[in-house]
Amino acid sequence: xxxxxxxxxxxxxxxxxxxxxxxxxxxxxxxxxxxxxxxxxxxxxxxxxxxxxxxxxxxxxxxxxxxxxxxxxxxxxxxxxxxxxxxxxxxxxxxxxxxxxxxxxxxxxxxxxxxxxxxxxxxxxxxxxxxxxxxxxxxxxxxxxxxxxxxxxxxxxxxxxxxxxxxxxxxxxxxxxxxxxxxxxxxxxxxxxxxxxxxxxxxxxxxxxxxxxxxxxxxxxxxxxxxxxxxxxxxxxxxxxxxxxxxxxxxxxxxxxxxxxxxxxxxxxxxxxxxxxxxxxxx
Amino acid sequence: xxxxxxxxxxxxxxxxxxxxxxxxxxxxxxxxxxxxxxxxxxxxxxxxxxxxxxxxxxxxxxxxxxxxxxxxxxxxxxxxxxxxxxxxxxxxxxxxxxxxxxxxxxxxxxxxxxxxxxxxxxxxxxxxxxxxxxxxxxxxxxxxxxxxxxxxxxxxxxxxxxxxxxxxxxxxxxxxxxxxxxxxxxxxxxxxxxxxxxxxxxxxxxxxxxxxxxxxxxxxxxxxxxxxxxxxxxxxxxxxxxxxxxxxxxxxxxxxxxxxxxxxxxxxxxxxxxxxxxxxxxxxxxxxxxxxxxxxxxxxxxxxxxxxxxx
Numbered sequence: 001x002x003x004x005x006x007x008x009x010x011x012x013x014x015x016x017x018x019x020x021x022x023x024x025x026x027x028x029x030x031x032x033x034x035x036x037x038x039x040x041x042x043x044x045x046x047x048x049x050x051x052x053x054x055x056x057x058x059x060x061x062x063x064x065x066x067x068x069x070x071x072x073x074x075x076x077x078x079x080x081x082x083x084x085x086x087x088x089x090x091x092x093x094x095x096x097x098x099x100x101x102x103x104x105x106x107x108x109x110x111x112x113x114x115x116x117x118x119x120x121x122x123x124x125x126x127x128x129x130x131x132x133x134x135x136x137x138x139x140x141x142x143x144x145x146x147x148x149x150x151x152x153x154x155x156x157x158x159x160x161x162x163x164x165x166x167x168x169x170x171x172x173x174x175x176x177x178x179x180x181x182x183x184x185x186x187x188x189x190x191x192x193x194x195x196x197x198x199x200x201x202x203x204x205x206x207x208x209x210x211x212x213x214x215x216x217x218x219x220x221x222x223x224x225x226x227x228x229x230x231x232x233x234x235x236x237x238x239x240x241x242x243x244x245x246x247x248x249x250x251x252x253x254x255x256x257x258x259x260x261x262x263x264x265x266x267x268x269x270x271x272x273x274x275x276x277x278x279x280x281x282x283x
Numbered sequence: 284x285x286x287x288x289x290x291x292x293x294x295x296x297x298x299x300x301x302x303x304x305x306x307x308x309x310x311x312x313x314x315x316x317x318x319x320x321x322x323x324x325x326x327x328x329x330x331x332x333x334x335x336x337x338x339x340x341x342x343x344x345x346x347x348x349x350x351x352x353x354x355x356x357x358x359x360x361x362x363x364x365x366x367x368x369x370x371x372x373x374x375x376x377x378x379x380x381x382x383x384x385x386x387x388x389x390x391x392x393x394x395x396x397x398x399x400x401x402x403x404x405x406x407x408x409x410x411x412x413x414x415x416x417x418x419x420x421x422x423x424x425x426x427x428x429x430x431x432x433x434x435x436x437x438x439x440x441x442x443x444x445x446x447x448x449x450x451x452x453x454x455x456x457x458x459x460x461x462x463x464x465x466x467x468x469x470x471x472x473x474x475x476x477x478x479x480x481x482x483x484x485x486x487x488x489x490x491x492x493x494x495x496x497x498x499x500x501x502x503x504x505x506x507x508x509x510x511x512x513x514x515x516x517x518x519x520x521x522x523x524x525x526x527x528x529x530x531x532x533x534x535x536x537x538x539x540x541x542x543x544x545x546x547x548x549x550x551x552x553x554x555x556x557x558x559x560x561x562x563x564x565x566x567x568x569x570x571x572x573x574x575x576x577x578x579x580x581x582x583x584x585x586x587x588x589x590x591x592x593x594x
Contacts, residue, residue, distance in 0.1 A: 002478065002486050002504045004495075006395045018397060025403055031421040031464065032409060034432075038424075051430045098319035101312035111590065113316065115583050120327045122521055122579045126549045126568040130337055130561050131330035133554075134344070154326030157319045186311040215414040217528045222554065233416045237532060240420060247424065254417040265412045269405055276469075277476035277511075 039063055039251035046248055063252040072227050073253050076235030080260070082145050083152065083231050084213045088206050090153035091160045095205070096198065098157070099164025100190050104176060114165060121158030125218050128155075133222055143225045151219060156209050163278060167201040168194060204275030207268040211261045232257040331572065338566040344559045355566035364540055365567065368548040371455045372524065372574075375544060378459040379466060379523035383515045386470025387508075391500075393471070394478045404475060411468040419532035422461035423448065448534055451541035458542060462529045466522060470515040477511030478504075517582055524575055545571040 006017050026033070034052060041050070042057030050056060067073055102114050132151055133142065141147030171194065179193045220234035227235070236257055240250050265272055338355055342348035359365050393404050410418060426447040428434045434444035447457040481504065489503045505512070527546040530536060536543040536551060543551070545567055553564025 001394070001483060002481060002499065003391055003394065006397055017395070021397070021400075021403060024392070025406055028407055029409065030432075031418065031425070032413065034424070035417065035421050049430050051424065052432055052435065094319040094322060097315045101315035105308070105312040107309070107312055110312075111587070113320070115586070116328065117319075117323060118586065119579045119583055120323060122575065122582065123327070123331060124525055124546060124568065124571045124575050125527070126546050127334045127565075127572040128327060128330040129334075129550070129568065130344075130553055130565050131333040132326060135325075135330075150322075151326055154322035157323050158327065161319055161323075186307055186315075190315070211412060215416075217414070217416055217531070221531070222550075233414050236414075236416050236420070240532075250420065254420060258413045258417050261412050261414070262409070265408075266405070273408075273472060273476065277473055277514075 035251045035254050038247050039255050041248045043248070046245070051247065059248070063248050064256070067249055067252045067256065071239055071249075071253065073232070073235065073239070073256060075227060076230055076232040077256065077260075079145060079229055079235075080214055080231040080233075080257075083148050084210055086149045087152040087156060087213045088209045090149070091156035091209055092202060092205050094153065094157045095160030095164045096195065096202070097190075098161040099168050099198075100194055102161070102165040103168030103171075104173075104189075104194070114162075117158045117161040117165075121155075121162060129222055136223055142223060143229060145229045148219060148223050148229070148231075151223065152213050152216070156212070160205055160209065163205055163275070164198065164201060166278070167198055171197055200271070200274075203268065204271040204278075207264050207272045208275045210264055211272075214261045334565040334572075335569050337561055338563075338569045340562045342561040344553075344561045348562070351562070355563050358563065359566060359570070364543065364548065367541060368543045368545045368567075369570075371542060371544045372526075372571075374455050375459055375462070375523040375526050376520065378456065379462065379519050379526075380516070382463050382466035382470045382519050383512065385463070385467045386472075386515060387474050387512075389467065389471040390474035390478055394475060408468050408472050410465040411472070413465070415462075415465065415528040416532055418464055419461060419529050422457070422464075423533050426457055448542075449538050451538055454534060454538065454542040458526075458529050458533050461533065462522075462526060466519060469518065473511045473515045474508060477508040481507050513585070517578065520578055521575070524571065524578075545574075 006014050009017075037055060038051065040058055040060045040063060041055045042059045042062075044057055045051070045055055098117070102110055136142040136147045136151070139147070141150065175193055175197075176189055179189050184192070214231075215233060216231070217233040217237070220231045221237075224230050224234060230238075236250070236253055239253055243249055337348070339350060339352060340348035341351045341354070389407060393400065393407060424430075425432045426434075428444040428446035431444075433447060437444040445453065447453045485503060485507070486499070489499055494503060525546060526544050527550065530542055530544055530547045531550075534542045536547050540548075549564045549567040549571065552560045552567060
């Protein structure tokens, strides 16, 4: 193990490490702690300039009810779910099919198609912006949740296919050969043999895509205009514009907006990290 | 040519295999690929070419586009704002790459087995999970000269607080630091996974030979972390060229456009109150794409090498 395990170093160093760990964690999370503390401050703290000290008034309930009552944040959160969940299902489903095709079959164009997905996944969003916006306008999908979902599904298919293909290719091919000899059709092989085996990958991929899409800001601003379809990232930005000096309310809104991906992360930590670090250990 | 499926068919029964049975293994992959290819082609691949095409036109997004050849690109070469954005992208690129050593440092710091370390590791990763909008807002407050932490620090040492985000000398660096926060967390998690999979026998052998500290890190540990480093560098470069969220939230490109990056400048030209110049906007996007293409091809080349080794 590297660095040297802390149990094997001198006692003072060990004590220093154990004391340093919580201190460094506190410093590292300072920005997030600051938002959390500000979200429960009263107007008095904000007016007197007590932004970073301990709150003198505790207004947890007041601030959070104010955010929900006075702003469309509930709407924004609802929109974010309506965008995120169908995107996760759509992109993962398409990627399962495509990943199966690229991971199981050997055909001439296999690598070319694979590279198309991998390369496309890295392009800057701005090269797609004008045509995608234009196409959404022409299809009547501009400023609608459906339009945003369709784009997200398409774009995430690149990364997801990359992920699924690599996972499926590492499965034991003997299983598939055996099923073929038994006379299984290709659809049956996909449905009965491969799909049950890729379940761990599906979980990892779903939590990753959930976080990516929930936190998307660029496409929300490009494809959505009105509050009726605005996800929470774009909504927060406009709230921040309206409530310039109301840091406590903007903070409460930020915490609410950050909660779903944070919960997903903590509930599915293992899958999340396994998905994110795919390829970090081999290759 | 007899396909295995056909061979299978003849061995099982005398019934002549249908056309589908004979060809399903050749056609099946394309049927499985069709939905993904259709969506990806429609929304990702085709728009790239469309954008490059639009960049040759003068178009406000509504009227009839007028073909003007390379005029948009000619205008770029004399547009000082374009070069400011390009220079800022360079600052982003170099500054953002600090996330790689910083993430390695954090990973080494946390790669221990003391009580509660798992929780500590996931809390360190926290900034990556939270939306950049939230991170951008907090850092904007940090930099607030009147009440921000940075202002307080300046006051503490008796200096006039610098207004980071409204000073054109510091603004881009200020935004890059905010952007680094989640990126360091990302690199850290890549390296923690890498460190987890290091071969203990190599470490022990090197220890017996007297290697430790820097020598150990440089000669024994880092070579084994190469896959993690590769991914960390790639995602960081891509992230730096994609930087848009932080600029939009923290400064909207200001003051006076000095913190614009290509991604933001393009958006402003094509879709904001500064006018709907789709052609000029896509020309900027095409330049950004061309820069990114270098990295994309590099990554694809590397994957190609790996595929060849595995085949």
